[in-house]
Amino acid sequence: MGYGVYSQRFGGLGVTPLRFKNLAMLVKWWAKVNSNKPCLWKSIVTSSFGSSFGRDLMQSDSPLHVSQISPIWRDLNRLQHNPSLLPIVGTNVWKWKFCEGELGFTRHLSLFNSIKASELGLLLATIQLNLLREDILLWSAAPDGVYSVSDAVRMLVHSNSVNPPTWSKVVWGNNVPSKVMLFHWLAIRQSIPVYDVLIKRHILPSSHSNLCVWCLEEVETVNHFLLHCKWTFKVWSDLFSWWKLVWVIPGSIEDFSFDWFYGMGIKASKFWKLIGPATFWAMWLARNDFIFNRKFMCRSVLVRNIKLKTFLWATNLKLCNGSQFYVWENNPSLLCF
Structure with a gap:
């Protein structure tokens, strides 16, 4: 990364990298795919790639192959494999809020249910189910759980910055x-x-x-x-x-x-x-x-x-x-x- 894109505090010119902005906006689409809010574009995507498309994207070992998805969604599938994005898209950053309770794990748990059944039962016991409320995907990096592109860009700049020089x-x-x-x-x-x-x-x-x-x-x-x-x-x-x-x-x-x-x-x-x-x-x-x-x-x-x-x-x-x-x-x- 060029010196010009670092913040002035880290000895740079103070120009925010356009790459970070693009990646942060891409993560926002990634979050929308995994949300439960119904919309036309999401219906089209799931009908083309399957109802588990969002969950597959959320796995670090996604079963989706580049040849199976269009170029529009190809970058979404690569987000989990980008080490520089771990501060904003890592599996420990996102969690689901079910009704009145919170579960601190990613949504796709089919591979672990047989081993973690007892622990999962303890977690579910703390949840008060309410069928009138929808599940919400929370971003742990924000106090209110809402993903913000500007906050994500600041996190990416900070995580990729060097130590501030003395001058x-x-x-x-x-x-x-x-x-x-x-x-x-x-x-x-x-x-x-x-x-x-x-x-x-x-x-x-x-x-x-x-x-x-x-x-x-x-x-x-x-x-x-x-x-x-x-x-x-x-x-x-x-x-x-x-x-x-x-x-x-x-x-x-x-x-x-x-x-x-x-x-x-x-x-x-x-x-x-x-x-x-x-x-x-x-x-x-x-x-x-x-x-x-x-x-x-x-x-x-x-x-x-x-x-x-x-x-x-x-x-x-x-x-x-x-x-x-x-x-x-x-x-x-x-x-x-």
Whole structure:
């Protein structure tokens, strides 16, 4: 599964997988086949495939064969054999409610009645039969027993997600423009289109130079371009000197993101967490301007643009006011008190 389909909490882009939605809706039809509510389409299905069609679908070892059913119902027959669907369609998730009592087993019990007859009798003794009420198929994952596609999708996403990375909160919880936030996420995933990435994806021919546009010495990888290039390192050094700090550049964007957001005090972090993504974005714009427009931006201009951009963001967030730019540009630590 691609990283983009994970929730933001798990380091993804927050896009719900369409596959999960389709499977969850398919399970809803699976539940309708096994319900006791009369309807025309169910009568047609049972008359074509037999009255036990619904019960056969509910078994993990379904006797139905692919050749015996139409393509419309073929996927229904495969639901029980899909390990990723166990949280929502496993045999221990569904149970029948008979009148006023509940039985915690699947409906098809013919293979076990001879062995479990005594246990079944004890269960039936607790049930108060009422011929005026219909049997109901309950979904144990919901408090009211009603199957919900949206709840099923959330369960599928959660059961297929990885452990939340340490940087997920600092990327998606930051108060920067969405495009900057997305660029930061792509940088962590080593997916921004630098030369090394474009050549590996066969977007550029292998004969194309993969050297960094700034230093022309190293391969232009994501980590090199944003962190380790000689020109890039000087930009970071100017920003550290601006805050009167000494810091060692981490080896990757992922490590950088965690260290950058948690390496400052609480009062300074509200400003500091804006500077990192703003620097990434400013360097990327400067690179593209050089490649496509042949306009080179000197380091001092770039650093000043970063200071101005972060000051505007901080002003919009009510962290400071517009009259404090001189203080921000010369001694920003004074605004942290």
